[in-house]
Amino acid sequence: MIIGEKIKKLKNKSNRKNVADYLTNLFLLVLTIIGAAIIIFIFVIIFVKGIQPFLKGYEYHHINFWDFITGLSWREDFRNVENSLLGVGFIVINTLYITILSVLLVVPLSILTGLFICKIAHNRLSKFLTTVIEILASIPSVIYGLFGAAFIVDIIKIVPETAGGLSTLATVIVLSIMIFPTITTMSVTAIKAVPKTLEEASLALGATEVQTNFKVVLNSAKSGIFAGIILGVGRALGEATAVSMVAGDKSFGPTFGLFDITRTLTTTMLKGIYESQGLLYDIKFSVALVLMVVILLTNAILNFVKKRVGYINE
Amino acid sequence: MSRNAKDKILTTLTYMAASIAIIILATIIGFIFFRGYKAISFNFIFGKYNQESFYINAENQNKTFEKPSDLEEGAYFSEKFGFAVKDGYNLKNEKSILIVFIDEESPLLNAIKFSNQTESLNETIKLSTNYEVNSIYLMYQNELDNWSATPRDAKDLMNKINVIEGDLRIMVAIPGGGIWGSIKTTLMMIVLTLVLAIPLGMGIALYLTEYARKNKIINILRTMIDMLTGVPSIVFGLVGIYVFFVFLKSGGPVIYGGSIVLVAILLPVIIRSTEESLLTVPQSLRSASLALGASKTQTIKKIIIPSALPGILTATILSIGRIIGESAALILVSGTIIVDNPNIFGPGTTLAVQIWKEMAGENPNIEFVSGISIIIIVIVLILNIVLKYSTKLLSRKFN
Numbered sequence: 001m002i003i004g005e006k007i008k009k010l011k012n013k014s015n016r017k018n019v020a021d022y023l024t025n026l027f028l029l030v031l032t033i034i035g036a037a038i039i040i041f042i043f044v045i046i047f048v049k050g051i052q053p054f055l056k057g058y059e060y061h062h063i064n065f066w067d068f069i070t071g072l073s074w075r076e077d078f079r080n081v082e083n084s085l086l087g088v089g090f091i092v093i094n095t096l097y098i099t100i101l102s103v104l105l106v107v108p109l110s111i112l113t114g115l116f117i118c119k120i121a122h123n124r125l126s127k128f129l130t131t132v133i134e135i136l137a138s139i140p141s142v143i144y145g146l147f148g149a150a151f152i153v154d155i156i157k158i159v160p161e162t163a164g165g166l167s168t169l170a171t172v173i174v175l176s177i178m179i180f181p182t183i184t185t186m187s188v189t190a191i192k193a194v195p196k197t198l199e200e201a202s203l204a205l206g207a208t209e210v211q212t213n214f215k216v217v218l219n220s221a222k223s224g225i226f227a228g229i230i231l232g233v234g235r236a237l238g239e240a241t242a243v244s245m246v247a248g249d250k251s252f253g254p255t256f257g258l259f260d261i262t263r264t265l266t267t268t269m270l271k272g273i274y275e276s277q278g279l280l281y282d283i284k285f286s287v288a289l290v291l292m293v294v295i296l297l298t299n300a301i302l303n304f305v306k307k308r309v310g311y312i313n314e
Numbered sequence: 315m316s317r318n319a320k321d322k323i324l325t326t327l328t329y330m331a332a333s334i335a336i337i338i339l340a341t342i343i344g345f346i347f348f349r350g351y352k353a354i355s356f357n358f359i360f361g362k363y364n365q366e367s368f369y370i371n372a373e374n375q376n377k378t379f380e381k382p383s384d385l386e387e388g389a390y391f392s393e394k395f396g397f398a399v400k401d402g403y404n405l406k407n408e409k410s411i412l413i414v415f416i417d418e419e420s421p422l423l424n425a426i427k428f429s430n431q432t433e434s435l436n437e438t439i440k441l442s443t444n445y446e447v448n449s450i451y452l453m454y455q456n457e458l459d460n461w462s463a464t465p466r467d468a469k470d471l472m473n474k475i476n477v478i479e480g481d482l483r484i485m486v487a488i489p490g491g492g493i494w495g496s497i498k499t500t501l502m503m504i505v506l507t508l509v510l511a512i513p514l515g516m517g518i519a520l521y522l523t524e525y526a527r528k529n530k531i532i533n534i535l536r537t538m539i540d541m542l543t544g545v546p547s548i549v550f551g552l553v554g555i556y557v558f559f560v561f562l563k564s565g566g567p568v569i570y571g572g573s574i575v576l577v578a579i580l581l582p583v584i585i586r587s588t589e590e591s592l593l594t595v596p597q598s599l600r601s602a603s604l605a606l607g608a609s610k611t612q613t614i615k616k617i618i619i620p621s622a623l624p625g626i627l628t629a630t631i632l633s634i635g636r637i638i639g640e641s642a643a644l645i646l647v648s649g650t651i652i653v654d655n656p657n658i659f660g661p662g663t664t665l666a667v668q669i670w671k672e673m674a675g676e677n678p679n680i681e682f683v684s685g686i687s688i689i690i691i692v693i694v695l696i697l698n699i700v701l702k703y704s705t706k707l708l709s710r711k712f713n
Contacts, residue, residue: 018609020609020611021609021610021611024610024611024614025525025610027517028517028518028520028521028524029521029525031514031517031518031521032517032518032521032522032526032535034514035514035515035518035581035585036535036538038577038578038581039538039539039542039578039581040538042542042545042550042553042578043538043541045553045556045557046552046553108331109331109334109335110331111331112327112328112330112331112332113328113332113334113335115328116328116329116331116332117332120328120329129332129335129336132335132336132339133335134698135339135695135698136335136338136339138635138639138694138695138697138698139342139639139691139694140638140639140640140641140666140690140694141639141641142639142666142667142669142670143342143346143666143669143687143690143691145669145670145673146346146669146673146680146683146684147342147345147346149678150345150349150678150680150683150684151341151345177338177342180335180338184335208317208321210320210321210324210325211317211321214324234544237546238544238545238546238547238548238549239546240546240547240548240641240642241641241642241645241666241670244670245670245674266546266548266642269548269549270548270642270645270646277560281555284552285552288548288549288552291546291549292545292549295544295546299544
């Protein structure tokens with residue numbers, strides 16, 4: 001109605017261009033509203049479904065929020081839902097533990113590789129390595145999962161303590177390989193952005209090239225490298241398929257042994273969805289909510305550290 | 315330690331780190347290719363995945379066939395019907411009896427297809443090697459004595475064949491294990507997703523850069539788009555289950571559901587990269603177009619969109635890569651049922667999901683899965699090359 005009247009008004013001014021402009025504007029606005037609606041809808045659904053099992057009037061089997069968040073075992077019982085043990089505490093610890101190990105393993109490698117690409121390798125080698133990193137970044141996660149399940153797990157099997165090779169260690173290695181290109185790419189960008197004058201000043205003061213690279217260049221690239229770490233951590237926390245292929249299916253924890261099977265938030269969400277209603281389905285949303293909170297919190301902490309680190313050096 | 319020695323150690327460390335990157339890539343690619351190259355064949359790419367099995371009736375011609383001298387070890391030869399079977403594994407890594415040799419004059423090359431043990435379809439079929447033999451129907455003069463038996467192994471089957479006097483009636487299965495169905499699903503997924511996501515993402519990017527005023531609502535929208543980038547794809551999958559199974563009552567996993575979930579996953583990527591390329595269009599171009607009397611719509615159509623084309627193209631290629639690689643969300647929404655003739659209103663697996671499905675089984679066939687991986691890697695590499703080449707070409711044209 002309103003739109004029709006507006007078009008009439010514009011037509012009366014005998015200017016067809018105005019009508020077209022108005023319609024384009026309207027069309028794009030509608031698209032934007034659709035997009036916004038989709039995004040809001042996603043967040044609302046996760047939130048509403050996620051907190052549902054903890055509310056009093058929940059129709060299936062109400063569970064205690066505190067028990068859920070601090071629980072140390074996870075067992076889904078489909079016959080008697082009331083008998084399911086749904087505690088996500090140890091899963092959060094496992095997930096963080098695996099992520100921290102992966103990041104600790106990868107960050108030095110990524111920084112050194114970035115330095116090599118930007119400062120040490122000659123032109124051709126540097127281009128070749130950049131391509132290698134790009135290819136690693138574009139390989140789908142399921143192929144890393146296959147590589148982990150068929151190759152890495154096979155090697156870990158040699159250790160007598162493991163149950164068939166599925167283990168924390170295999171998960172850490174697979175995740176490390178997956179976040180390596182992410183952090184390296186960001187490191188390269190950060191190192192390339194360091195102003196040439198800084199390096200020249202350091203060299204002029206008598207520092208060797210290696211000293212300059214490690215002390216001056218890396219120091220000023222710190223903030224960019226940290227941005228890479230934040231991206232990498234996000235990817236490691238949210239990865240589901242590859243992890244589910246190498247992690248195993250532990251029902252209690254937390255697990256700190258490298259050769260022991262484990263369970264992460266994402267594998268809990270991916271495995272065992274057989275129905276689209278009931279407690280065992282809704283609880284996956286609660287796990288998703290926990291995962292998103294974990295991601296947001298680690299992001300916030302890392303951003304805080306990033307600011308502090310950057311501040312000291314400026 | 316002297317400065318010199320320290321420097322050398324540090325330099326060596328960087329060399330080592332860089333070589334680790336190369337070693338990792340070489341190991342992965344080497345592993346996948348080494349394990350998977352044997353699986354790749356015409357049948358693998360264009361064949362059906364699911365087995366088709368039926369009975370055949372091969373006439374007993376009362377001939378005696380000669381055992382070929384170069385027959386494989388462990389294979390059992392039937393002199394009456396002129397073919398050989400051997401114990402082996404099919405493409406799903408299940409134990410089975412495979413036909414490994416058929417004589418040129420064997421009645422198996424001119425057998426009659428049966429829908430079950432007794433009903434003829436009046437249709438001849440030519441058996442070939444690699445077919446599986448699943449059971450045998452033993453026929454006696456008194457029909458009531460007829461019974462079908464499942465042979466334990468190749469030797470057992472041959473013993474049973476040797477005692478029959480009439481025709482040979484066995485149940486055979488055409489080997490499955492082709493990925494054409496998954497390739498079709500992947501293509502459907504790409505087309506459907508891009509058709510929805512590119513116009514939507516482009517429209518939103520255009521609105522945000524060309525029309526939207528700088529106010530709070532727009533800022534919140536931008537923050538939400540950024541937040542969406544950080545949401546793991548499996549969470550999208552969970553929401554997808556809710557929307558399609560519960561809300562729309564799709565009655566099970568559906569391909570179009572997978573596509574729409576992918577649209578949500580890709581939206582931030584497409585908006586971001588379109589917006590970035592829109593922002594590189596100089597303000598003077600817009601002003602010049604408007605000053606010449608063009609309307610805003612005309613300016614967008616003739617000036618802004620063409621200039622933003624490289625960005626949109628980059629977004630498209632990146633999106634195709636993401637769709638091919640995406641697994642977690644699709645496992646939940648479009649299911650893990652491998653179908654040969656996918657329909658957008660039914661379930662289907664993309665190549666990546668098929669890999670996950672195969673690996674989740676009891677006894678995964680690594681050769682088969684690696685074969686699929688080779689195909690994915692080749693496609694991804696081609697996309698990478700296209701991306702590099704096209705951005706170079708287009709940026710040269712526009713700058």
